[in-house]
Amino acid sequence: NAGVTQTPKFQVLKTGQSMTLQCAQDMNHNSMYWYRQDPGMGLRLIYYSASEGTTDKGEVPNGYNVSRLNKREFSLRLESAAPSQTSVYFCASTTGDNTEAFFGQGTRLTVV
Amino acid sequence: GQQVMQIPQYQHVQEGEDFTTYCNSSTTLSNIQWYKQRPGGHPVFLIQLVKSGEVKKQKRLTFQFGEAKKNSSLHITATQTTDVGTYFCRRSGGSNYKLTFGKGTLLTVNP
Numbered sequence: 418n419a420g421v422t423q424t425p426k427f428q429v430l431k432t433g434q435s436m437t438l439q440c441a442q443d444m445n446h447n448s449m450y451w452y453r454q455d456p457g458m459g460l461r462l463i464y465y466s467a468s469e470g471t472t473d474k475g476e477v478p479n480g481y482n483v484s485r486l487n488k489r490e491f492s493l494r495l496e497s498a499a500p501s502q503t504s505v506y507f508c509a510s511t512t513g514d515n516t517e518a519f520f521g522q523g524t525r526l527t528v529v
Numbered sequence: 530g531q532q533v534m535q536i537p538q539y540q541h542v543q544e545g546e547d548f549t550t551y552c553n554s555s556t557t558l559s560n561i562q563w564y565k566q567r568p569g570g571h572p573v574f575l576i577q578l579v580k581s582g583e584v585k586k587q588k589r590l591t592f593q594f595g596e597a598k599k600n601s602s603l604h605i606t607a608t609q610t611t612d613v614g615t616y617f618c619r620r621s622g623g624s625n626y627k628l629t630f631g632k633g634t635l636l637t638v639n640p
Contacts, residue, residue, distance in 0.1 A: 452630075457538070459632030460572070460617065507571060515560055515621050520571040 419443055423508050423521035430498040430528045438493040438524050440508030448511045449491035450475075450518070451483060453504040460507065466491055498528045533561075533620050535631030543639050548605040550634035552618030561601040562619040563592060566633070572617060575603075608638050 421442045430436055442449065451463040452475075462475030466485040480502060482494045491510075495502060508521040534553045542548050552561060560579045564572040576585055578594035578601060585592045589612075591604040605612055615633040 457632070459535075460630040462629070509572075515577075517562070517574040517577070518564075518572075518619070520573070523571050 421508055421510055421519050421521040423506075423524050425524060426522060427525050428527070430495075430526065432499060432528060434498050435494070435496050436498065437495075438506055438508075438526075439490070440492065440521055441490045442508075442510040442519070443489065444510065444512075444519065445488070446510035446512050446519070447488070448513065449485065450509045450511075451481075451491070451493045452507045452509065453477065453502075454507060454523075455504050463493065463506075498526075500528045502526065503528045532629060533558075533618055533631040535618055535634055537634055538632065539635045539637075541637045541639065542608050544610060545607050548608050548612070548636055550603050550616050550618075550636075552601045552603075552631050554599050554620060557598050558601075558620050559598075560621050561594060562621075563601075563603050564617045564619060564630075565614050566617065567614045570614075605636075608636070610638050610640050612636060613638050 424439045447468045450465040452460040453463055454460050461477050463477055463481050464475055464483040466472045469488045472483050472485055484492045506524045509518045511518045536551050540548055560577055562577045563575040565575055566572045576592050581598050582596045583594040589606045593602045603616055615635045617633045618631045620629050
């Protein structure tokens with residue numbers, strides 16, 4: 418049982434390049450989330466998907482897009498990367514609002 | 530969105546000292562969860578508190594939920610180097626399913 422799997426684990430992009438961060442969970446969870454983590458800023462919600470077929474903006478959605486491809490997969494896309502998007506990105510999933518959140522291992526992204 | 534405030538932001542202790550982090554909300558919480566993130570790792574669930582005044586223990590960790598369900602605390606007795614990491618509280622998001630985390634308390638322990 419892998420839980421939440423994120424790929425890639427590390428990535429370096431040049432300013433203006435695009436990329437997609439992949440996330441998949443095998444726990445049949447309804448809700449999935451993307452966070453970014455910067456020093457001193459905690460976990461800031463980028464986008465979330467309460468259930469398959471729905472996506473909503475979080476606190477810091479600008480510069481990102483998401484796709485809930487199916488119940489298992491929730492991807493995060495950076496269309497034109499900027500140095501301000503250098504961060505650690507975490508995907509998480511839950512069965513519902515009041516249940517334990519499971520996190521992926523994180524993607525460490527550097528934009529130069 | 531409705532936030533939870535965590536204090537302190539950083540705490541450095543000598544091994545063997547106690548440690549407490551607090552999570553405060555301006556609104557009543559339906560529940561509160563606590564997570565631990567080791568350096569270089571990802572957040573891992575520790576516990577969930579649901580009832581007013583609830584107290585739960587996990588070995589040297591004691592979790593409390595306030596009577597008014599607006600605050601919570603995590604207390605570690607006699608810290609060890611294995612306790613190093615960032616401790617986050619998380620409130621439920623209500624009907625919109627957002628997961629709202631506090632900014633976390635970074636605990637460092639001097640051996």
